[in-house]
Amino acid sequence: MGEPNLPARQMGRQLKRMRERLGMTQDEAGKPLRMSTSKVSRIEMGYLPPYHDFRALLDRYNVIVSDWDEYISAYDRAKEKGWWHHYGVGNRGFLPIEAEASKVKVFQFGYIPGLLQTEAYMREVFAAARVQMKPKVLENQVTVRLLRQLRLTDEPILQLHAIIDEYALRKPILGRAERQEQLRHLVERARQPNVTLQIVPEDVGAYAGQNGNLIVASFDDSEEPDIAYVEHIFGSVHVEKEAEVSAAKLAFKDFADRALDAEDSIALIERL
CATH class of the missing domain: 3.30.870 (Endonuclease; Chain A)
Incomplete structure (x- = not known):
């Protein structure tokens, strides 16, 4: 999982709202996906999961595939490195x-x-x-x-x-x-x-x-x-x-x- 930045933290909060709207606990959300409660918690705090885990969460939260594009774009933004990495920082x-x-x-x-x-x-x-x-x-x-x-x-x-x-x-x-x-x-x-x-x-x-x-x-x-x-x-x-x-x-x-x-x-x- 990468270090949380602002887009990642925003995405984590969005995933948390999706889960809560369905009335799921973190354990209930993660168990069918073989994700621990601590992993779901870290994702909601802004630590990016692997791409396939992210897609699995969208499916778990009943997001239809035709609506995935905006979420995947947000995921890609959160994965981007800051401009300062070009200078070795x-x-x-x-x-x-x-x-x-x-x-x-x-x-x-x-x-x-x-x-x-x-x-x-x-x-x-x-x-x-x-x-x-x-x-x-x-x-x-x-x-x-x-x-x-x-x-x-x-x-x-x-x-x-x-x-x-x-x-x-x-x-x-x-x-x-x-x-x-x-x-x-x-x-x-x-x-x-x-x-x-x-x-x-x-x-x-x-x-x-x-x-x-x-x-x-x-x-x-x-x-x-x-x-x-x-x-x-x-x-x-x-x-x-x-x-x-x-x-x-x-x-x-x-x-x-x-x-x-x-x-x-x-x-x-x-x-x-």
Whole structure:
């Protein structure tokens, strides 16, 4: 079974609705097909089954063969690999979530978020990775991040709310000229209607955001729950439990309340 993406999760929910309309339990649906309850459950969570298992489920749910085309087309869409696979980047990390999201809230303490980085800045970040990248891998990572940034200007437009600690703006990652370019780039992005940028100023003092970074993604599909994402030195964690995502949203609101508003944030960056 492949990793669940948005089309696969949507298809899983559709299969679940078909089963429930017939009044079947997961065990009753799967038993005649030699599918375990856990397998049916995973399919309904968005893990793609083999093609023949999928067809068997359609038949089990009384979908007539003449109506199969739309479901098979949806299955094929769910099987498609993201554009980033062309650059040797897999489905781990936040990229597949971001590609499907309509709105992203991101808090960064130590550095500028990837969607707002200049090429010079991202090269420095990638070059400083714990495991040194080969030149080709580094170039692919830069290309992918630049392509990700197109979501801020091209359809489907991503709504971005970014909160950055002032420490990240002052951190000497770049030389003077490149640093000025990065700060100007932030101002330009912050003036876009789909981008909200706030800065937590130095005089705020100690607060919970100093413990790390946080991202919350939302989707156009009303049935698709929000997802929280946290990166750490050894990898990353996807958080999908409702209570934990709610806690992440409350933390983000706290950081936003401590930060300057959008106009004052732009003014601070311009002073720097």
